[in-house]
Amino acid sequence: MNPLRTVAQPVIIAEPAYLLKRGIAALVSDMVRTDVLFIDDMGELNSHLDKNKVHAVFIDEQLLTDKPSTDLFFQLKEQTLYVGLSANPGQIRHKNKFDAVMDRSGTKEELVAAVESVLQPGTGESDKAGSLLSSREQEVLKEVALGYTNQQIAAKLYISRHTVISHRKNITAKLGIKTVSGLTVYAVLNGLIPKDQIR
């Protein structure tokens, strides 16, 4: 068996159904070495997210009924992965805000695949699809390597900040490189930007 990857920030499971939350926790700890927290009160969850860095949140869509607390929940936290749990994943509310959606009644294999695609970037879907960056992703990567912020990149490329962040998540998942300085090295090695343009 491969040694488990350590994730420094915890994973939060916001799911009122006892068996389901235990089940997801078990899948998570099979896959990564991390702390798992159970919070199914939106107020508590939002204040936790406000104060702490969190690697991923698995949340039941039933908790996302109240508008103010839902808006607060989705306020962009770049490092956090959002996973929705739904009885009807195709129709889940706020679909475009989630990094992944899981079927509450999925088979073990489906659930494992879903958790894997979120927690083990690079070994899931994106790798199978080949690790080539799309041309849009290359553009975003270039700007990142040149030292621009998400806000600046959004303005330069006429896309929303949310879209920039989503491209960045994909770039990181495909390349296995997360930090700006690491991405810069990649960009120079691959001729996306000349060395003398690094800030």
Place this chain on the structure above:
Amino acid sequence: MMGKNTVTSDMKMAEVIHMNYLLLPVINRFGIKLGFGDKTVEKVCRDHGLNLSFFLDIVNTYHDPSYFPRDKMRGYPATLIIDYLLQSHEYYNRTMLPEAEGMIEKLVSTCSGHCEDLRLIEDFYRKYKEELQNHLSGEEIHFFPYVRALVEGKTGGKDLETLRREYNFSYQAHADEHESVIAKLVDLKNILIKYLPPDYDVEVCNNLLYWLFIFEDDLKDHERLEDVILLPVLENIEQQFRNQQ
């Protein structure tokens, strides 16, 4: 949960090393050197005046990723944990970082052909080394002394906010630093594994990678001890301090 592969007090220290030689630097951090003869773990710890239970927990969390008795470890005195963390810092400063740097320098100097790219990686490493050294010394100057001041009651009648400011300690900044020093190390490994340009010496680079894997595991274990054990212990101490005021 004591698995078959757990280090126990009645094992011989020599067996422990045979079971997992990567524990050697961890054991060294407790002031223990080779040449244990047939002494058991318990005997060696007693000879060195160590807290046996703490020693076992540290060695086992390092040895077995699934072994992590959170609540029990949060019961150890903060100063005991800090002393161990300081020893790890010394190891990173004295051994881990310079060794890796030496290997990277060798990688560049044995390069044949287009070596610009390898220099880029060397640059990345140099900056990383500086960042990690700053993180470590920051903890030594701010974070640990802040915890110690609270534990020892040397707070001069000040409130927490003032103390935090004086010691320049913030949970958020600390968490950001941890995330960055781990992420950059992982990035460096991936850059070497996935994107290394071809004009390099295989042996030199393999050695570097072996070393970086060990480095990463060690550092992650270290930061986990700080994040998941020491910080909650600190939060407790802060709470007690507030209650007393």
